[in-house]
Amino acid sequence: MITAQKILDTAYYYKFCECCESVVLFDSVFCPICGGYRFDEGLTKTVAAIKELAKKNKTKIISELDLDLDNLI
Numbered sequence: 001m002i003t004a005q006k007i008l009d010t011a012y013y014y015k016f017c018e019c020c021e022s023v024v025l026f027d028s029v030f031c032p033i034c035g036g037y038r039f040d041e042g043l044t045k046t047v048a049a050i051k052e053l054a055k056k057n058k059t060k061i062i063s064e065l066d067l068d069l070d071n072l073i
Contacts, residue, residue: 004054
């Protein structure tokens with residue numbers, strides 16, 4: 001919640017990706033998560049998305065696995 005509050009305090013630096021529903025930096029041309037390029041740059045939508053994301057539980061892409069990424073080929 002602390003991170004969400006920091007983002008809310010500077011919400012004008014972010015915009016909402018309409019493809020994957022992520023919040024990304026305002027100067028992004030493409031979404032770093034999905035590669036999309038359709039954004040809602042309105043502050044109202046961005047703030048609503050930040051608040052909604054703050055309510056969700058944290059998730060991991062790889063659950064509880066310890067991988068030695070240096071030795072992967």
